[in-house]
């Protein structure tokens with residue numbers, strides 16, 4: 001049997017989300033440019049700023065572990081971003097574009113929420129006490145972003161309903 005432990009798996013998954021965040025950082029300005037609604041643009045740009053902070057927190061986590069901050073190719077996020085780019089191409093100029101962008105962005109958020117939820121839980125199990133709050137800060141931002149996207153999605157699918165609830 002291999003000698004690998006949960007510590008190894010934790011580091012491996014940390015590298016996965018570090019890579020993913022860097023890809024997301026590159027994708028968000030493209031999504032902001034593609035968005036037809038100003039609210040959508042603002043949401044993507046705000047999350048780009050948050051993502052910069054999230055990458056810094058991950059660098060702190062690597063530092064606390066005494067490991068170099070290094071990503072590991074994450075094919076899952078590459079696939080989710082490739083789908084977003086496809087939607088931008090295929091729905092350009094259509095009334096459904098913004099709904100498509102929001103749906104793509106939510107797929108990204110859900111991937112991140114899954115990763116941060118797992119990493120936070122493992123950090124607790126591994127008694128990495130200084131690391132738990134850093135991962136939790138990223139997790140909370142992803143959860144808030146997901147909720148914001150849900151609201152924007154409902155607004156773009158049903159503008160009248162959105163006015164009522166705004």
Ligand SMILES: [Fe+2]
Pocket residue numbers: 021024051054112142
């Ligand atoms: Fe993120």
Ligand SMILES: [Fe+2]
Pocket residue numbers: 047108109112141142145
């Ligand atoms: Fe995110």
